[in-house]
Amino acid sequence: MPTSRRVVLAARPDGIPQARHFAVAEAEVPDLKEGEILVRNQFLSVEPAMRGWVSAVANYSQPVGIGAVMRSFASGEVVASRHPGFVPGEKVTGMFGWQELATVPASAVSRKVTETDLPLSASLGVLGLNGLTAYFALLDVGAPRPGDTVVVSTAAGSVGSAVGQIARLMGCRTVAIAGGPDKVRQCVEDFGYDAAIDYKAGEDLATALAAAAPRGVDVYFDNTSGPVSDTVLAQLAIGARVVLCGTASVPSWDPWPTGPRPERHLLVKRARMAGFIVFDYAARYGEALPRLASWIREGRLRYAEDILDGIEAAPDAIAGLYRGENRGKRLIRLHD
Amino acid sequence: MPTSRRVVLAARPDGIPQARHFAVAEAEVPDLKEGEILVRNQFLSVEPAMRGWVSAVANYSQPVGIGAVMRSFASGEVVASRHPGFVPGEKVTGMFGWQELATVPASAVSRKVTETDLPLSASLGVLGLNGLTAYFALLDVGAPRPGDTVVVSTAAGSVGSAVGQIARLMGCRTVAIAGGPDKVRQCVEDFGYDAAIDYKAGEDLATALAAAAPRGVDVYFDNTSGPVSDTVLAQLAIGARVVLCGTASVPSWDPWPTGPRPERHLLVKRARMAGFIVFDYAARYGEALPRLASWIREGRLRYAEDILDGIEAAPDAIAGLYRGENRGKRLIRLHD
Numbered sequence: 001m002p003t004s005r006r007v008v009l010a011a012r013p014d015g016i017p018q019a020r021h022f023a024v025a026e027a028e029v030p031d032l033k034e035g036e037i038l039v040r041n042q043f044l045s046v047e048p049a050m051r052g053w054v055s056a057v058a059n060y061s062q063p064v065g066i067g068a069v070m071r072s073f074a075s076g077e078v079v080a081s082r083h084p085g086f087v088p089g090e091k092v093t094g095m096f097g098w099q100e101l102a103t104v105p106a107s108a109v110s111r112k113v114t115e116t117d118l119p120l121s122a123s124l125g126v127l128g129l130n131g132l133t134a135y136f137a138l139l140d141v142g143a144p145r146p147g148d149t150v151v152v153s154t155a156a157g158s159v160g161s162a163v164g165q166i167a168r169l170m171g172c173r174t175v176a177i178a179g180g181p182d183k184v185r186q187c188v189e190d191f192g193y194d195a196a197i198d199y200k201a202g203e204d205l206a207t208a209l210a211a212a213a214p215r216g217v218d219v220y221f222d223n224t225s226g227p228v229s230d231t232v233l234a235q236l237a238i239g240a241r242v243v244l245c246g247t248a249s250v251p252s253w254d255p256w257p258t259g260p261r262p263e264r265h266l267l268v269k270r271a272r273m274a275g276f277i278v279f280d281y282a283a284r285y286g287e288a289l290p291r292l293a294s295w296i297r298e299g300r301l302r303y304a305e306d307i308l309d310g311i312e313a314a315p316d317a318i319a320g321l322y323r324g325e326n327r328g329k330r331l332i333r334l335h336d
Numbered sequence: 337m338p339t340s341r342r343v344v345l346a347a348r349p350d351g352i353p354q355a356r357h358f359a360v361a362e363a364e365v366p367d368l369k370e371g372e373i374l375v376r377n378q379f380l381s382v383e384p385a386m387r388g389w390v391s392a393v394a395n396y397s398q399p400v401g402i403g404a405v406m407r408s409f410a411s412g413e414v415v416a417s418r419h420p421g422f423v424p425g426e427k428v429t430g431m432f433g434w435q436e437l438a439t440v441p442a443s444a445v446s447r448k449v450t451e452t453d454l455p456l457s458a459s460l461g462v463l464g465l466n467g468l469t470a471y472f473a474l475l476d477v478g479a480p481r482p483g484d485t486v487v488v489s490t491a492a493g494s495v496g497s498a499v500g501q502i503a504r505l506m507g508c509r510t511v512a513i514a515g516g517p518d519k520v521r522q523c524v525e526d527f528g529y530d531a532a533i534d535y536k537a538g539e540d541l542a543t544a545l546a547a548a549a550p551r552g553v554d555v556y557f558d559n560t561s562g563p564v565s566d567t568v569l570a571q572l573a574i575g576a577r578v579v580l581c582g583t584a585s586v587p588s589w590d591p592w593p594t595g596p597r598p599e600r601h602l603l604v605k606r607a608r609m610a611g612f613i614v615f616d617y618a619a620r621y622g623e624a625l626p627r628l629a630s631w632i633r634e635g636r637l638r639y640a641e642d643i644l645d646g647i648e649a650a651p652d653a654i655a656g657l658y659r660g661e662n663r664g665k666r667l668i669r670l671h672d
Contacts, residue, residue: 222599225597225599225600229599244599244602244603245603246603247599247600247603250597250599250600253600256596256597256600257596257597258594258595258596258597259594259595259597260592260593260594261561261586261592261593261594261595262598262609263558263561263565263580263583263586263609263611264561264583264586264589264592265611266580266609266610266611267580267581267582267583267611267612267613268611268613269611270610270611270612270613270616271610271611272608272609272610272611273598273599273602273608273609273610274602274606274607274608274609275599275601275602275603275604275605275606275607275608276603276606277603277604277606280606
C-alpha cells in the first residue's frame with residue numbers, strides 16, 4: 001500500500017498558528033471507495049484564513065481536529081478514480097488538505113482546471129478564490145465606473161493586486177495602500193497602480209491619500225479595517241462604495257475593537273459599505289474564470305507567487321504570512 | 337405698508353439653540369419685486385436639523401446670519417404674486433422662514449400643495465420631507481421584501497412612524513425602538529408596529545430585540561447611531577440592509593465619537609450600510625407624494641402632530657424637541 005506524507009494539527013493554537021502546532025507524518029493511503037478519487041497534489045495553498053480554520057472560536061466552519069490533516073485548498077492531478085466524472089490525468093483543484101496524496105470524495109473538488117496552458121498554481125490564486133473575490137467583490141459590490149478613483153488596502157496582496165488591475169481594465173484611477181517600499185514598488189511596477197502609498201513610511205496617510213485621490217475616493221476596497229480604513233472613510237466621494245472584504249489589521253475581535261464611528265461619513269457622502277463573501281457567488285464562478293484567464297494570457301492581469309518547496313515548509317508557512325515575509329500568493333510546491 | 341412679525345437669530349448658539357438665541361421682531365413687508373410672491377404662512381416647521389442651520393460649523397448649507405429671519409420650511413397661502421406661475425389663493429410649501437408674511441422669490445417654493453382635501457400642516461411632515469425621506473430611504477435604500485423584519489429607531493418620530501407603516505404596507509414585520517412608555521404605546525396603537533421596545537426601560541435591549549426579531553434584522557432604519565444601533569448591528573440577518581438616515585443620539589462629532597467597529601458584522605452577514613439624504617431624490621418627489629396622500633386618505637398612513645400656537649412659541653420650540661417633549665411632528669400654527 002502506498003504511503004503519503006501529510007501535515008497534521010498537533011496542538012490547538014491560541015492566536016496565529018506556528019510551526020510547533022503542526023507535525024509532518026507519514027500514513028498509508030487507503031484504497032479508494034466508490035465515489036472517491038485519488039489526487040496527487042502538486043501545490044498546497046497557504047492563506048491567512050487558515051488561522052480561523054484551526055481556531056477553537058466559532059467561525060464559518062468547524063475547526064480542524066487535533067491529529068487531523070490540515071484543511072487546505074490544493075491543486076493536482078487525478079491519479080485514480082472510482083467516480084464516473086473523473087479520469088486519471090485530469091487536473092483538479094479543491095479541498096485536498098496539506099498532503100501529498102489525497103483520497104477524497106468527488107465533492108471535495110472545486111473544479112477541473114481546464115486552462116492547462118496556464119500554470120496549475122494559478123488555480124490556487126488568481127484563478128481561484130483570490131481572483132474570484134477580486135472580480136465579484138469589485139464589480140458587483142464596488143460597482144466601479146470609468147473615471148472612478150478606486151483605493152485598495154493590502155494592495156499588493158493576492159486579492160488586492162487583482163482588484164487594482166481589474167479596476168484599471170474598467171477605466172478607473174487606482175490607488176494602492178501597502179506596507180513597505182518593496183510592496184509599493186510592486187504595486188506600481190507589476191500591478192499598474194496609478195499611485196501607491198506606503199502607510200508604514202511615517203508620512204501622514206491622510207495627506208498622502210488626499211494627494212493621490214484629490215476628488216475623493218469613489219470605491220474603497222477594504223481588506224484591512226483599522227486605522228488605514230478609518231483614514232480612507234474620511235475621504236470618500238459622494239456616492240462612494242466601500243467593499244468590506246477582510247479585516248486583516250484587526251488582531252482579534254474578542255474583546256470587540258472600537259474605532260471612529262463611520263455613520264456620519266456614510267450619511268454625509270450618501271455612501272454605502274457592504275460585506276462580501278466569495279462563496280455567495282459560487283453559482284457564477286464560471287462567468288469570471290474565462291475572463292480572468294483571458295486577461296492573464298493577454299498580459300493584462302499579472303500575479304505574484306511566493307513558492308516554498310517541499311511539505312516540510314508547510315508548518316511554518318502560515319506564521320510566515322503573518323510575519324509579512326511573502327510577496328505574493330504563498331504556495332507549497334510538492335513536485336514539478 | 338403692512339407689517340409682519342418674524343423670529344430672528346439674536347445670538348449664535350454653542351450647541352442646541354435655546355429661546356434666548358432668538359428674538360421676535362416686527363418688520364415692514366417690502367413691496368413685491370418682479371418674480372416674487374407674498375406668502376401668508378399658516379404653519380411653521382420646527383425640526384432637529386435647525387440646530388445645524390444656526391451652527392457656525394460647516395454643514396450642508398450656510399448658517400443663518402445674526403439678525404436674519406430664522407430659516408425654516410413653512411406652508412401657507414399666496415396672497416400676492418408678481419410671478420406668472422402663482423396666483424393668490426394657491427397653497428404652497430417651501431423655505432419661507434419663521435415669519436407671518438414671507439416675501440420670497442418663486443424659487444423658495446418647494447411645491448404647490450394640491451391635496452387640499454388633507455390638512456395643510458401635513459405638507460410639512462408626512463407629505464413633506466419626513467414622508468419623502470421615509471418613502472425613498474426605506475424603499476430605495478432599505479429595499480424591503482415581504483416577510484422581512486424591519487427595525488426602526490426613533491420609531492415614533494415623524495420619519496420613523498412613516499417608515500414603520502410603509503414597511504407594513506410592503507408585507508414586512510415591523511419592530512419599533514423608541515424611548516419611554518408613551519412612545520412605545522403610540523408605536524403599537526397608532527402606527528401599527530408588530531412589536532415595540534422601550535430602550536429606556538432598563539431591560540437589556542439585545543435580549544428584547546432577539547425576542548422581537550428572532551430571525552434577525554433584515555432592514556435596520558437608523559435614525560440614531562450610537563449604542564442602540566450598535567446593538568441592532570450585532571443582530572443583522574444575512575444580506576441585511578442598514579439605512580443611515582440620522583444620528584440623533586450623537587450629541588457632537590467634535591471630537592469624533594468612537595464605537596464598536598461595524599465591519600465584522602457587515603462582512604459576516606454580507607450586509608450593507610448606506611447613507612441617505614432626501615434631497616438627492618428631489619426629481620422623484622412626484623412619484624411619492626400621490627401615494628403617500630392616498631395612503632393617508634385610506635387610513636393606512638397615520639401621523640402625529642405636536643402643534644404650538646402663535647409665533648411667540650417658536651424661539652423655545654427647537655430646544656423643546658431636544659428636551660423630548662413633542663409627540664409628533666412639531667409645528668407652529670399662526671392662524672386657522
